[in-house]
Amino acid sequence: MPSHYTHILALAFPLILSNLTVPLLGAVDTAVVGHLPDPAYIGGVAVGGTIFSFLFWGFGFLKMGTVGFTSQAFGAKNLPEQQASFLRPMLLALFFGFLLILLQGPLLQLCIHLIDGSAEVQQLALQYSTIRIWSAPIALSNYVIIGWLIGKGEPKLTFILQVIINSVNILLDLIFVIQFEWGVEGVSLATVIAEVVGFAVGLWIILKKSNFFSNKIDWQNVWLRSHILALFTVNRDIFIRTLCLIFSFAYFTRLGAGMGDEILAANAVLMHFLYFSAYGLDGFAHAAEITTGHAKGRNDNIEFKNAVKASSVMAFLTSIIFVAVFYLFGQLIVGLFTDIPSVQSTASEFIYWPIIMPLLSVAGFQFDGIFIGTTRTADLRNAMIQSLFIFLLSAWLFVPLWGNHGLWLAMAIYMATRGLTLLRYYPGLLKSIGQNP
Incomplete structure (x- = not known):
């Protein structure tokens, strides 16, 4: 080789192992409430999780921008x-985190109203969200640490940190929901505590296991x-x-919620197929x-081409493995x-869509990694706006x-x-590497 x-x-x-702990956690969140008697519990966690995809992953630029510059x-x-x-x-993460806590009232109410769902689902989502929001400064800081x-x-250290966070x-x-029977509030509280543990461990890793203080910090350079x-330019583009x-x-979740609690719950289960493949393939995107x-x-065009080719070939082969696993064990996974x-039956009706998704999405994940690593974020922004427009048009049709x-x-x-859409911008990126020593 x-x-x-x-x-x-x-x-x-x-x-890959590190990333897979993230959807594994979401899977456990869904599974522990999925064995409660009402599908509204799955819907409540799904809506609550979607809200924090908005509120937290909206600041995902703190991780992605950090990767590129670092x-x-x-x-x-x-x-x-x-x-x-x-x-x-890190300073940005702390600022935005405390700002989210200050604005939590109107933000949470607006998000729950926009996503919709039955009255019971909305109430459960609010219970989840009013606890989870308090982890905002820590959760956003963890994006920076991991980035x-x-x-x-340092993929091994990243893996160790992610395993610690998600294992906790x-x-x-399991303790809060199954043993103490705290429902969606237990799921949310577990996430908050795990984020705090991860922050402490992450800082310790950076300060003790890297050469961060081998040189005195040049604060003039920091500012x-x-x-x-x-x-700010890179983060603005990644934020958009x-x-x-x-x-x-979120729009996918909202449209599903409008079709009833069974469809909402079934889609929440099936989306975990997509999450597992996405986070797994993201391992090669991170390598890129x-x-x-x-x-x-280093401004090295040959090294750049080798990195793109190797990571993309291996990502494509991995996407085929995901398709095969989902095809063979999809029904078993739904049962877990x-x-x-009613939710199992509904999920079975639509299961072939997430089975084929890894093959359709692998190119997008790879290009994300390539454009983030080279901080060509304006192209990334423009391509995503175009893709969103096509998605909304497709849903409307x-x-x-x-x-x-x-x-x-x-x-x-x-x-x-x-x-x-990102393929259109790749020739320009390729020409920019090694052309301006």
Whole structure:
């Protein structure tokens, strides 16, 4: 196996394991309430989770922007910038986190109203959200910690941190919901405690297990105006891109909620297929972020091409494995999430849509990693806006005709379009590497 393939695999494998703990946690959240007697519990957690996809993943630029700047700083061996690439977004994360807590009342009410759902689902979602919101500063800070470790090229440390966060969360899920019978409030409280544990462990890893303090911090460089403006430009673009992505999933949830609690619950179960494949394939996207960022830091066109080719080939082969696993074990997986017969039956009717999704979405995930690693975020933003427009148009056309099948068709078109729209911008990116030493 060529050395660049070996390097990608060494980076991607622990990142895949690390990423898969995230949808595993969501799966456990769904499973522990999926065995309660009413499908509204699944809907409540699904709506609550969607709300925090809006409120927290709207700030996902804190992770993605950190990866890009950090990988380039380490590629260029710029020690002051390696420190600054952590400190600048961390200050932003704390500011935005406390702002979310201050604005929680109107924000949560607005989100629950927009997503809709039955009165019982809305009430359960509100119970979930009023607890989860208090983790905002810590949750956003964890994005920065994980982004910095990924950008530094420390997949094993990233894996350890993610496993700790999600293991604590899963354990507390089982205790709070099954043992103490706290319902959706127990699911939310478990997440808050796990985020706090992860923050403490993450800071310890960075301060004790890296050379962060090998040089005195250059605070003048941290506050350098041109670098702060670059950070805000990149983060603005990623913020718009992420909002478009989150909106599409929230709109999917809202349309499903309008079809009844059984459809909402079934779609929530089936979306975990998509989450598992997305987070798994993101391991190769993260590897692409690291290697293409290092290549840009060194301005090396050959290294860049090798990184793109190796990560993309291995991601495509992995997507085929996901399709095979979902096809063979899909019904079994649905049964693990819920024992409610109506939800199982409804999920079985639509199960082939998420089975084919890994093949449709792999190109979009790979290009995300490539464009984030090289901080070509304006292209990323523009492509996502175009993809969202096509998704909304598809939903408008197909949902009235075919109901939930039409909704899943629109999602399939959306995932494929994400890759196709970014493909248009790739030649310009390729020309920019190695052309301006």
